[in-house]
Amino acid sequence: MKYNFDEIVGRRGTDCLKYDGMAQFYGSNDNLPMWVADMDFRTPDFIIEALKKRLEHPVLGYFNHTERFRQAIADWVLRRHKWKIDTDWILFSPGVVPALAAIVQAFTEPHDKIIVQPPVYHPFFYVIENQNRTIIENPLKLDGDTYLFDFEDLEKKLHQGAKLLILSNPHNPVGRCWQPEELRQLSELCLKHNCIVVSDEIHSDLMIDGNKHTVTASLSDAISNNTITCMAPSKTFNMAGLSTSEIIVQNEGHRNRINHVLTDGLHIQCGNIFGDIGLIAAYTDGEEWLTQLLDYLTENVKYSIRYIRERIPVLKTFRHEATYLLWVDFSGTGLTHSEIAGKLVREAHLALNDGSIFGRGGEKHFRINLACPKSTVTEALIRLKKTFSKYNP
Numbered sequence: 001m002k003y004n005f006d007e008i009v010g011r012r013g014t015d016c017l018k019y020d021g022m023a024q025f026y027g028s029n030d031n032l033p034m035w036v037a038d039m040d041f042r043t044p045d046f047i048i049e050a051l052k053k054r055l056e057h058p059v060l061g062y063f064n065h066t067e068r069f070r071q072a073i074a075d076w077v078l079r080r081h082k083w084k085i086d087t088d089w090i091l092f093s094p095g096v097v098p099a100l101a102a103i104v105q106a107f108t109e110p111h112d113k114i115i116v117q118p119p120v121y122h123p124f125f126y127v128i129e130n131q132n133r134t135i136i137e138n139p140l141k142l143d144g145d146t147y148l149f150d151f152e153d154l155e156k157k158l159h160q161g162a163k164l165l166i167l168s169n170p171h172n173p174v175g176r177c178w179q180p181e182e183l184r185q186l187s188e189l190c191l192k193h194n195c196i197v198v199s200d201e202i203h204s205d206l207m208i209d210g211n212k213h214t215v216t217a218s219l220s221d222a223i224s225n226n227t228i229t230c231m232a233p234s235k236t237f238n239m240a241g242l243s244t245s246e247i248i249v250q251n252e253g254h255r256n257r258i259n260h261v262l263t264d265g266l267h268i269q270c271g272n273i274f275g276d277i278g279l280i281a282a283y284t285d286g287e288e289w290l291t292q293l294l295d296y297l298t299e300n301v302k303y304s305i306r307y308i309r310e311r312i313p314v315l316k317t318f319r320h321e322a323t324y325l326l327w328v329d330f331s332g333t334g335l336t337h338s339e340i341a342g343k344l345v346r347e348a349h350l351a352l353n354d355g356s357i358f359g360r361g362g363e364k365h366f367r368i369n370l371a372c373p374k375s376t377v378t379e380a381l382i383r384l385k386k387t388f389s390k391y392n393p
């Protein structure tokens with residue numbers, strides 16, 4: 001079956017954050033929305049059908065996560081990522097960010113230190129700061145157009161006694177698919193310093209141009225014992241509204257601590273019936289659809305990078321290997337950050353993510369969500385060209 005990702009699906013009026021919630025952040029709902037990280041494509045039919053089927057039964061009472069739920073996850077990570085896990089390593093969480101918050105609670109006390117690697121997904125900062133823990137930054141470094149881990153700085157930061165490192169693998173917003181050697185070096189340094197790695201792998205299925213994801217925990221038994229993996233079908237299959245994700249933890253002691261917070265502390269272990277049904281359908285029937293999605297996203301990413309290089313050279317793009325989120329540097333325009341932000345909204349009428357939310361290194365950068373029909377991507381690029389090409393370097 002050939003899926004049609006060119007279709008424009010009207011989302012306005014569905015209470016979706018990306019369209020209907022735009023005014024709150026950009027002053028009006030009339031911009032082209034290329035911000036929130038969900039996709040403008042249909043959630044695949046095999047997921048919608050599975051949800052409809054469940055609605056044929058008239059009772060929506062409490063339910064249990066079944067072995068089918070856990071087996072679907074284990075089968076998926078083995079098939080897609082060559083990662084063999086036991087089903088009893090799996091915990092449910094209603095989202096990756098709630099999982100990160102619970103993990104912070106489980107392993108740290110107020111004022112304890114936690115490492116993050118900016119520019120990085122902004123809720124990493126929130127789950128630390130809002131729980132009164134201390135952020136330690138180990139910023140990524142830039143080599144030409146490639147973001148890298150800064151191991152020398154990491155070792156210094158680990159010496160300060162951090163209990164956790166929250167890793168974005170692959171990295172949002174810079175789009176790196178971390179290589180096994182990079183992940184091994186990071187994980188071994190953390191092991192040496194008794195710092196647990198929390199590997200947020202929510203974008204792990206979204207590999208561009210045939211890149212291969214490496215599950216951090218898959219590198220060795222010792223690394224697996226020191227790593228907590230957070231994954232979800234939400235980004236991959238456009239079902240974030242179902243609030244369903246999985247935490248995979250080999251280390252039994254670590255797993256029990258997280259489970260205690262989720263179950264006895266926050267009481268969020270249950271979730272909703274539709275989340276499990278969606279997850280099982282996605283992980284069971286999703287291969288063909290995902291293959292076609294990745295081809296489409298790869299074309300959108302390559303087309304955008306080519307377009308920017310050739311026609312808006314004042315903007316800079318980076319080595320992009322994963323996620324549908326393109327990281328773009330506007331500093332060549334010579335404008336200030338707020339001038340760029342203002343022009344994006346008021347002249348280009350584009351709603352992009354402001355890079356400053358991702359912390360250090362995000363100034364004068366913006367993130368563009370390319371998970372939409374190519375016609376929308378083209379419209380966005382034309383608007384960028386019209387607004388910024390006059391600032392030629």
Ligand SMILES: Cc1ncc(COP(=O)(O)O)c(C=O)c1O
Pocket residue numbers: 037094095096097098121168172200202203232234240245
């Ligand atoms: C790296 C990363 N982690 C987590 C999330 C959100 O996870 P959830 O909606 O499951 O809380 C996102 C969403 O953009 C993300 O990019």
